[in-house]
Amino acid sequence: MAYLAPSEFVTKMVDAGEAKIFMSTRDTLIRAFMAGAILALAAAFAVTINVQTGQPLAGAILFPVGFCILYLLGFDLLTGVMTLCPLALIDKRPGVTLRGVLRNWWLVFVGNFAGAFTVALMMAVIFTFGFETAPGKVGEAIGHIGESRTLGYASHGAGGMLTLFLRGVLCNWMVSTGVVGAMMSTTVSGKVIAMWMPIMLFFYMGFEHSVVNMFLFPSGLMLGGNFSLYDYLIWNEIPTVLGNLVGGVAFVGLALYSTHLRTAPKRVA
Incomplete structure (x- = not known):
């Protein structure tokens, strides 16, 4: 495994964020569509796997195959661009706004x-x-997942909303670590x-990923789940997106950028 030093792969993160900002509308939409479909x-x-084996760990171990495929094909997830694009702005790359x-x-x-x-929709037709x-x-x-992860949070009020938000934070802390992990090697x-390790962790722990939920919850509604679009x-979805944003920017993007690319002055001996 050819390993890049942190200063090298953090520079790649900024470069990637800049490239995504200047990508054409057509290419951005195609790459995002394919990423959402493959992750779904x-x-x-x-x-x-979970249903057939009764072992949630088995599903978690194998779920990262989708993330690896979409990343290697150059497709884009919202959770990844949340982390990468702000770095190009912070780094004051020309033309980035x-x-x-x-x-x-x-x-x-x-x-x-x-x-x-x-x-x-395709899977609902198949099921x-x-x-x-x-x-x-x-x-x-899938229908029960939609119920437990909407009405289940709502039943706890503000505490449920905080739990949902923090699960979104922790999710993109891990998912964006997977994005960065792919940049560590050539x-x-x-x-x-x-990529595999942090993605497996987030899925098994039941953290909230905005794009995975774009599949699970519409599927649940089509398959008779007892919750509403409002739920x-x-x-x-909305709290998860906000949590994913905080987790990716604060705990991955800014943390790596500030300590590996914009390091503080060394202490005087």
Whole structure:
């Protein structure tokens, strides 16, 4: 595994953020759509494993395959650009503006949602044979995930909202660590290993990922989950996006940038 020093891969993070900000609208949407779709398939894969084996760890161990595929293909998740793009602004790269960062985030959000929703619709059709039969065990499980992770939080009021937000923070702390991990190595095997570990951790711990939820919750609504679109948006998606933003920017992007690229002066002996 060819390993890059922290100062080298943090520079790559800033370069990547700058490149994504200046990417064309067409390419940004295509890459975001494909990322959302592939991650949604990985989520369906992991839930299927959990249901069939009864072992959540098995699903968590295998879920990162989707993240590795989409990253190696050069596709973009909202959680990743949340971490990378602000670094180009902080580094004062020429032409980078706050408007450009927000434009990228919005386009990636739209693309991720479109991709995840497309797979959600396809899987709902598969689970119900074209909405003609009741969903099987996997479809029922997805519906119950939607209930527990919306109404379950709502039942605890402010404490539930805080828990949801913090799960979003911790999620993107790990997911963005996976994004950075891929930049630590110049070999495919090294990238995969570095990505696999934090992604497995976030999934097994039940942290909240905004793009995974773009698949799970629309799927749950289509498969008869006992929650509403309002519940999904207010008691999951919006707080999760905000938590993902804080986790990626504060605990990954700024932390690495400040200590490896803009280091403080050395102490005098």
